[in-house]
């Protein structure tokens with residue numbers, strides 16, 4: 726497992742470099758295309774989360790909203806995207822098992838964590854592009870902000886802990902601090918002849 730992660734990181738570093746070198750050609754356009762799709766999902770979820778947190782600062786309403794609607798909103802955004810594209814959220818520690826990462830997701834998130842630890846992370850330039858066979862993946866990191874701590878932090882209210890226990894008995898997405906990598910949004914775009 727450790728070795729394969731290492732191998733994958735090496736491969737990933739190589740493909741990230743390749744994507745950078747071609748910055749003037751296709752990858753740059755795909756990067757912008759993916760970033761746009763990521764914004765559609767991230768922006769919608771952010772607006773809804775803020776609205777519900779404002780209406781009920783305990784987070785209980787917003788928690789119920791996330792449980793009931795996060796998947797649905799992801800599907801709605803995907804229905805509006807071109808047929809060759811999709812977006813999703815994932816994390817190293819997930820709350821909803823449907824969001825569990827694959828090996829490429831894990832390698833990308835580990836590289837973000839390394840950058841954060843080494844203080845080379847740059848929020849202005851944080852999108853990563855990974856070429857994988859017939860698919861280009863575009864990643865945007867989600868750092869833990871103050872507002873996230875009510876539901877993903879170290880000291881949460883009894884109400885929130887109860888909601889987690891009821892809806893997500895296998896939850897792993899707690900214990901984060903501000904500035905930690907909470908997860909990523911991924912856009913996956915199939916390559917076609919025309920592009």
Ligand code: HEC
Nearest residue numbers: 784787788791795814819820821824867873876898907908
């Ligand atoms: C009001 C509670 C609440 C707040 C605040 C909150 N989340 Fe979540 N978060 C949830 C719930 C509930 C889920 C599971 C949703 C589902 O079932 O798909 C979740 C899921 C996620 C996921 C998907 C991966 C996974 O673990 O399943 C990410 C990424 C995420 N949250 C990031 C954040 C970030 C970043 C913030 C702060 C900007 C934040 N969350 C704030 C409740 C919250």
